[in-house]
Amino acid sequence: MKVLVLCALVAAAAASPSWGFQNDAPPSVSTAQKQHDVNYLLFKVYEVLRDDNLKNLGATFDPEADTSHYSDGGDAVHKLLGELKAGNLLEQKHWFSLFNTRQREEALMLYHVLEHCNDWQTFISNAAYFRDRVNEGEFVYAMYTSIIHSPLAEHVVLPPLYEVTPHMFTNGEVIQQAYHAKMTQTPSKFKSEFTGSKKNREQRVAYFGEDVGMNTHHVTWHMEFPFWWDDSHEGHHLERKGENFFWVHHQLTVRFDAERLSNYLDAVDELHWDKPIKEGFAPHSTYKYGGYFPSRPDDILFEDVDGVARVRDMLITESRIIDAIAHGYVTARDGSIIDINNERGVDILGDVIESSLYSPNPQYYGALHNMAHIMLGRQGDPHGKFDLPPGVLEHFETATRDPTFFRLHKYMDNIFKAHKDSLTPYTKEHLEFSGVSIENIAIDGTLETYFEDFEYSLLNAVDDTVEVDDVDISTIVSRLNHKEFSYDIDVNNNNDHEVLATVRIFAWPHLDNNGVQYTFNEGRWNAIELDRFWRKLNPGSNHVVRKSTESSLTAPDVPSFQSLMQKADEALSSGSELDLHEYESALGLPSRFLLPKGQQNGMEFDLVVVVTDGEADAAVDNLHTNTKFNHYGYGGVYPDKRPHGYPLDRRVDDERIFHSLPNFKKTIVNVYHKN
Structure with a gap:
């Protein structure tokens, strides 16, 4: 007191x-x-x-x-x-x-x-x-x-959004039950189900798009790298923002495809402006104020959205971007030419496609991504006839709930791929790390996924008054998790001195849904990045152990709202320090989401480890001791000079180049799923 x-x-x-x-x-x-x-x-x-x-x-x-x-x-x-x-x-x-x-x-x-x-x-x-x-x-x-x-x-540490604004993350049926519990002063826990039914094949992967942790990851990224960011107002530049936009959505797209394959579904098809939207969607969720999120039936054709854009505008915008990729440059507002035929071209292209305020010419190239979200979100009421509120695609918190989000981003991902494939492939000389070789890679532990129950509070979902006491109201959802494991990597440093190494770990599904093996070039584009970290290698043999919990690409679950309140108030009353440093960044995927869902008898993945020259890669000093740098940097500084996905970011015309590299190793692993 x-x-x-x-x-x-x-x-x-x-x-x-x-x-x-x-x-x-x-x-x-x-x-x-x-x-x-x-x-x-x-x-x-x-x-x-x-x-x-x-x-x-x-x-x-x-x-x-x-x-x-x-x-x-x-x-x-x-x-x-x-x-x-x-x-x-x-x-x-x-x-x-x-x-x-x-x-x-x-x-x-x-x-x-x-x-x-x-x-x-x-x-x-x-x-x-x-x-x-x-x-x-x-x-x-x-x-x-x-x-x-x-x-x-x-x-x-920001409280979890799914407990601050639960309506954006929770089915409307559960919200109604929460209101009843509040009115009757009955402490309650309600089971949340994913949208749809077993008649809907997309229901098999709803656990991914509707995961509250993944939703939080998506909206947090867009808060860290907002499209409205203006350097002249904000005082500093968001480094590699356009490339980050490409990579975070590329990773969501290839990860969604891996989840589909694990559930015996084909990889998702891209969206087309002049073809039917195959999958409809009924969100089963409601705004706190403003009614239910609009639904969309199956197999409808895109219509012009009044006051937003015409379908032909989207086709024109797309064609202008495709032309820029073919020419190898974009045209700025003043008519000058900006070369994109290089490793930093994807950064400019990302700014153009989103489009953020970093776009060199938004009037000409438009805002393909942002406008597409609105166009797709409004197809339930394109002319405002029913005065419906915005669709789930018009909120970063809810966008991934709609499976068509991934079709939309597969469409944009393929545009990025056209650009990446236009670049000259890496040569062996580009990829070698002199004197360094990988002798063996192994997994310590079983790669096993499973579903677990997760409970979060609905206290903020219901109307309230200071005259009525709170009762505990929560919902329980099923979410994907995996057993902890470690990578064991044996690396030889045949130099006579210590070297700094960047260790890059990727995996892609070994087979498609027809049982056909992905070629190396197909696989590398579908590669899921699992980790990237830095180590000093002593001369001679080095045994590198990296725990799955240490991945620089993931973030732990933020403590519950009530837990954050309790920890802060206890520290205040005792005069002690409050240490929540491990939760300060919620930018990565949830730690439990590192692995795609496996299959009961095992799902094969190609596991790739590449060790590259850390001194040539590093954009900052002492990366091997710094734990603050995550996937997208720290404090506006990006730690890695290499492009996202390096060295798998460019097309591979001859995979023998990679197999001949001493600093490259590939093996097949199985990911199991426990029912």
């Missing part, structure tokens, strides 16, 4: 025009206090604040009282308050979509206010003030992106 009283005193001083520390440096704030503030700002976001200090700030704070606490002199807060006072902002208790231009602009107004705060007190004061006054969806998006990008929140 002493902590709360002290916080209230600080807040009262901060709420006054003098800010309480005008002539002194702002008081330092512990990580535990920051975590506590973020927890309660996002807790029951559709209801009143449940923290007295934050509630007081929301009622008494004047955002314009002292603009010296903003790095932009208060420009962002003046703009947002002007729109608020004019009644121009979206009302509360209304759906929010990032693909809605005006709603995105409003969310970014709040994001820029928070990003320009010079100290934590200013940050949370604005957050508490605007939480009561702006649309809840816009508030959540602004909070998450600002926490991700603001140095003020460096060690804060």
Whole structure:
């Protein structure tokens, strides 16, 4: 209680025009206090604040009282308050979509206010003030992106989105049961089923597209690398953003194909603008406010979407991008030529296809990805006849629930493939690591997948009031996991000195659904990246052991909302440090998702290990000791100079080149699935 009283005193001083520390440096704030503030700002976001200090700030704070606490002199807060006072902002208790231009602009107004705060007190004061006054969806998006990008929140862990906005991750039938449990004050746990029925073949892989961890991975990536990012406003560049866009969606696409093969389905076909959309989709989910997510029947043809785009516009945009790949360059706004016929061309192409604000010519090349999401999401009501809310494709949280998401991205992935295949293949000289050879690779443990039950809270799903006590309400979903295992890799360093090595591990299905073996060139494009790490190799024999739990491509489950609240409050009351460093980045795939689902009798995968020259690869120093660098970098710095997927990112005309490399090794492994 002493902590709360002290916080209230600080807040009262901060709420006054003098800010309480005008002539002194702002008081330092512990990580535990920051975590506590973020927890309660996002807790029951559709209801009143449940923290007295934050509630007081929301009622008494004047955002314009002292603009010296903003790095932009208060420009962002003046703009947002002007729109608020004019009644121009979206009302509360209304759906929010990032693909809605005006709603995105409003969310970014709040994001820029928070990003320009010079100290934590200013940050949370604005957050508490605007939480009561702006649309809840816009508030959540602004909070998450600002926490991700603001140095003020460096060690804060964001609560799992599926517990902050459960409606976006949970079937509507379960939400209705949760309301009944709340009204009757009955603690309850409900089993969640995936959408559809066994009559729908796509139901076999619903566990992948509807996995709440994978959904969180997808939306988190788009918050880390948002398409609206403007260097001139944000103050720094997102390194290799376009290439990251290509690679994260390429990996989702090839991983989905592997899941399909494990369930005796063909790899997914790409989407075509002039052919029927084969699979319909009934989301079985509902907005918190705004009705049910729209459904789409089977075998419908694309229609023009009023106010968005015509089908022929999408075909024209596609053809312009294909022409750029054929020519080996894109044309910038000023008419200049930008060469893409090189290893960095995919970065430019990714910016063009998405299109982000990094695109050199969005007026000519359009925004194929973003517009396609809207076009596909609106096919249930393309002319607005029924005034339906946006479809699942218009939210990054829900997009992968629709199997057509993967058809859409297979379509775009094939465009990227056309570019990658136009590049000159690597030669043996490009790929060799002088003096280094892989002698053996083996797996310690069984590659075994299984389904487990996972429980998460629905406390934030139901309407609430301070007069009625909470009861525990949760849902249990089935999710994919795997046994832990290790790679055992024996490497010889025949040099007379220590060398830094990059170890790259990939796997692809050995056979397609017809039992036909993938060629090396087909396989390498379908390769799932399992790990990438750096090791110092001593002269002579080196035995490298790498645990599956150490993969740089995955992230552990973030603790539950209640657990985060408990940990932060305990640290505050005891005055101890709050250490949640292993959960700070939720950017990777869930750790339990490292392996594709196997089959009962084993599913064969080609496992590939490549050891490359770490000194030539490394973009930063001491990578072999740094544990902060994940798949997409750390703090805006990308650790690897090589392209994503190297050395399997270019076409292979003669696989004997790879088989003759001492620093390359391939074997066949079996992934089993335990029912």
